[in-house]
Amino acid sequence: MRGYSLYFCKVLKLNEGLKIAIDMAIMITDECINCGACEPECPNTAIYEGGIEWNWGGGTELKEVEMEGGVVIDGNQEQDPVSDEFYYIVSGKCTECMGFHEEPQCAAVCPVDCCIPDPDYEETEDELLEKKAWMHNE
Numbered sequence: 294m295r296g297y298s299l300y301f302c303k304v305l306k307l308n309e310g311l312k313i314a315i316d317m318a319i320m321i322t323d324e325c326i327n328c329g330a331c332e333p334e335c336p337n338t339a340i341y342e343g344g345i346e347w348n349w350g351g352g353t354e355l356k357e358v359e360m361e362g363g364v365v366i367d368g369n370q371e372q373d374p375v376s377d378e379f380y381y382i383v384s385g386k387c388t389e390c391m392g393f394h395e396e397p398q399c400a401a402v403c404p405v406d407c408c409i410p411d412p413d414y415e416e417t418e419d420e421l422l423e424k425k426a427w428m429h430n431e
C-alpha cells in the first residue's frame with residue numbers, strides 16, 4: 294500500500310526537506326486478540342477486521358483515488374485485506390486521529406496495547422492533517 298496514491302506523491306513532494314515533527318501511522322501487531330474494540334473508534338474507517346476487504350471511500354468523502362501510475366480507482370472498490378488473521382489498519386487512511394482527537398483512539402482503547410507507531414509510515418503533523426483534509430474533502 295505504501296505511497297501508491299497521487300496524494301502521497303504530492304504530499305511528499307510538497308514537504309520535501311521540510312520534515313520537522315515526525316509522526317507515524319499506527320499499526321496493529323500480531324498480539325491483537327481480535328476483540329474489535331478499536332474498529333468503531335476510528336474517525337477515518339482505517340481499521341478493518343482480518344480477512345475483510347477495505348476501501349478508500351468507507352468513512353471518507355473519497356469517490357475515486359488516483360493511484361501511482363495514473364490509474365483511477367473507484368472509492369468503493371474493494372481492496373484485498375492487509376491481514377487475514379488480525380484486525381489491521383490501512384496506513385493510507387490513518388491520520389493518527391489528527392484533527393479529530395488528541396491521541397490515537399485505537400491505541401487508547403486497545404486492551405493489549407498492540408496499536409503502535411508504524412516505522413514504515415513516517416509522516417509529519419502537516420502531512421497527516423493534509424491527508425485528513427484530502428480524505429474528508431475539506
Ligand code: SF4
Nearest residue numbers: 335387389390397399
Ligand atoms: Fe484510526 Fe486514529 Fe487508529 Fe489511525 S490512529 S487507525 S486514524 S483510530
Ligand code: SF4
Nearest residue numbers: 325326328329331403
Ligand atoms: Fe486488536 Fe487491540 Fe483492536 Fe482489540 S482493540 S481488535 S486487540 S488492535
